[in-house]
Amino acid sequence: MGPVSSRKQSIVFIGGGPGGYESALVAAQLGADVTVVDRDGLGGAAVLTDCVPSKALIATSDFMSRFKAAGRLGVGFEGTGDDQHAEAHLSAVNRRILTLAKAQSRDIQAQVESVGGRVIQGTGRISGPREVEVTPDDGEARTLKADMVLVSVGCTPRVLPSAMPDGERILTWQQIYDLQELPEHLIVVGSGVTGAELAHAYLGLGCEVTLVSSRDRVLPGEDADAATVIENVFRRRGMKVLNRSRASGARRDGDGVVVSLEDGREVHGSHVLLAVGGIPQTSGLGLEEAGVEVNDGGYIQVDRVSRTAAPGIYAAGDCTGILPLASVAAMQGRTAVAHFLGDHVAPLNLRGVCANIFTDPEIATVGYSQADIESGKADGRIVTLPLSTNPRAKMRNINDGFVKLFARPGSNTVIGGVVVAPQASEMIYPIGVAVQNRLTAEQLASTFSVYPSMSGSIGEAARRLHSLES
Template identity: 60%
Template sequence: MTHVAIIGGGPGGYEAALVAAQLGAQVTLVDSDGIGGSAVLTDCVPSKTLIATAEVMADLEVADELGITVHDAEGDVAKRTTVDLGKVNRRVLSLARAQSHDIAERLDRDGIRRVAGRGRLDGTRSVVATLDDGSEERIEADTVLVATGAAPRTLPTAQPDGERILTWEQVYDLEERPEHLIVVGSGVTGAEFAGAYNALGLEVTLVSSRDRVLPGEDPDAAEVLEEVFKRRGMTVLGKSRMASVTRDGDRVTVALEDGREVVGSHCLLALGSVPNTADMGLEEAGVTLGKGGFIEVDRVSRTSVQGVYAAGDCTGVFMLASVAAMQGRIAMWHALGDAVSPLDLSIVSSNVFTAPEIATVGCSQKAVDEGEIEVEQVMLPLATNARAKMQGVQEGFVKMFCRPGTGIVVGGVVVAPRASELIHALSIAVAEKLTVDDLALTFTVYPSMSGSVAEAARRLHHVR
């Protein structure tokens, strides 16, 4: 029987373990942070649970339009609708623990041995686990998968203290509402937390070193979101690079490189991630680490060492839980001789959980603008969608890209409530190389937001 040793219990690790067990391997999973990893315990599940509460508050913005009164005579929503942040965070952590427990039970049912400890390579086919009591256990394996994830990036001039200066893993310990939260970093994590806390009624300042929020996302989508942030009262400081973050009692000061200062009660650092690859024996075993310490892998998750695979955020390939899980599955399919298709990033869908959400798949506007791919495109505002009008949706659009001549769908962007659900039709179209006419001829419910996907396809119709 083939023995597989996996280091790390996040999506890349636990999904790989399930596949390996399904294929008849003996599996040992070594994990030090809790089953589910950061995705379940400190990142995706907690943050999206927090955002779910924020979405309810954001929906109240159009309550009057829908005939619902939720404010006092002066029009102040907060006086009638308040948020107990401590209660919210307790629910967040409870759900995260429950999800972790469910995954652990599934691993146990499938016969996967779990070892609580910090794993490292010792050679190419041995994993040494340092257990909680300081003792060590050596695990000999035919195949090793490293799926140790990543941690929040900090700077010498911006060190979290867990009380007033926080990483996104520490915000769930807050019991009281911050008076003024400064979010440093306007990428996906920064934008999501800034939007959520703003919707929960906090004063929020978003510090962005770039000229707009979400610099890595579709520019039209980012423009819509920044306008929404400002309309909802958020202060957005563009082209404002952070120099340092300091604390004096209950005050936090973010100094900018141009000499300005922003003073608040709390600061959330959203500065990116660093891989958990240090002191793991990787380089000693011959595993090649690239820029920033990320493990270099090919499209079937192989490292530079035969029999050693890697998956998830520690590879830096595409830091999404869905990609980590797929990398882990692919690694086991390849290692254990099952049919396997290499990872294809061109069909990965992703979502920014703001209000409105921003979902994307396939080719990007940047690739189109830079001439990397020739497409025909259309952008259809949701303002013309009947369901959007009924729900009081004020912003959003569907954008679709197709190849000239063939009409094959190669990408799309959806900015809307629940865009993470609406993108699925476009994801299937991109993955299966469907044409705009295939989408246009598929029935959609009327009225529905998805009707705009079909309408965008109709506008790209190719006369035969």
């Protein structure tokens, strides 16, 4: 159904990232009066400094890696000389990446404006009940009336007081696209998703890379088997991984950097990349004065339809601390708008979220995890199928990776899965469909797959779940 109110509702979006612009499109299509206030450009960090640029960098790195692996497929470079090789020109790579990101941002703004939305470049803050004070970059502050406000302001990179970024040698993930030359030796501090992805990217581009991890393994929050595969691949390709090594600081040292570890060791390199999490950009928005609850970490507290504690004020995206994914931010925002306007809405279901880590191989997940099953949080059976037995994987010289499925005993309903493979982000979708729609392993197994295909391993894993049940 559509909006229940005949009066045109006014909605102001503070922040134009995925949580803001995606929901602004929905709001305009549902007949609302839409204004998006954004500081840096529509698309937010996801488009301008995070997801789009980093994945474009990784795609470039993976292209380089295919050249290096060509010899194993019987393909080589012809011509004279023994030192023929592919080489990354970082200034050209970064120029392409930033051009791509800005073009995507322009396309998003054009899309919002095409459905009747207004975009104001500037800042916004909640100044009173149903009011937003907007300060455009090119004009005087003014107050907008708003029946609904959606806050989607994202996060900024966390830094260490003892390792303040200078934009030249000590860098956050938002500053790396200003580099003109490939680092000789990049030290990456932080082995979560951002750290692992960018360490992989620069290794593939030809850098010496040292990854500093405070935990027992890289990607500590991910499936343990998947993380082990990635760490082994990192080491095999020449990355130095320092586990159980917490960084205490970083400093410039001539033309290089020195990263100090808490145990007294020092790591020397040419550049250091800090990937130690983010901080929500929620200060100065008038949230507390408006009655919005913000926790000690600065994250806005919301319910499953994105409502805050203040009437008419919703929030979406990384600033809520729910799950730092662009897809989740967009779903939160769309849910908020649908709830406010009286359209059909379902509460946010995090079990249906497909997530991906863009290393090589990639790690894709959905639903319950093996840790959930082993801890008793979920009741499930587990089947793991290595990709080394898959005929398409053999053709592509893929030796690392697996498909893992989880199903509920009795009903055999698929409740989760993990894929570790090249383009696992594409392979996880059928498992996501199964989890979201409560399909059984039998239904998944009886669905035709192409032969030969990587996705054939999903069907085979489902058949093995069926044989375990019967």
